[in-house]
Amino acid sequence: MIPKAKSSRFDFAKWPSVIILTTVGIAGNQYYSVLPILYRVLALLTITILAVFIGMQTAKGKSFAVLVKEASTEIRKVVWPTRQETTQTTLIVVTVVLVMALLLWGLDYLLYWLLS
Incomplete structure (x- = not known):
């Protein structure tokens, strides 16, 4: 069972910032489509890493990290x-x-x- 993570009082502000970062990444990739793909990929990776980092600071993000860790432990137990x-x-x-x-x-x- 996944333990209930304690929510922060700033969680309500973190999710909109993740959504805004994602939107900026998508719109920026479209707007700067004339730039070389390498620069756009690097910018998208940076924005994605930042958005994931912010999302993982929330209670739901921490619960998701625990879920992924437990799932990988269970997959190692499978006899293929x-x-x-x-x-x-x-x-x-x-x-x-x-x-x-x-x-x-x-x-x-x-x-x-x-x-x-």
Whole structure:
């Protein structure tokens, strides 16, 4: 369970600043489209890093960081199938799909023959 982060009294001002930074980044990228792409990418990266930094200072941002950390811990616990297991499972699924397709085709043909 994600612990409840304590909200700051300035959280209400941080989210609009994140939205404004994002809007400025998008509008600035469009407005300065004549500049080389390298400069625009660097500017967007800088604005994005700043917006993420401000967003992570809020209670929701801190909760999100905890969620990401716990999710990565859980992903490390997953036992992934081997190549052989994946191949065998795929072959079983393909075989079952083909058998079911043949059965349904046969049933459809039989019903068509009986009704005609």
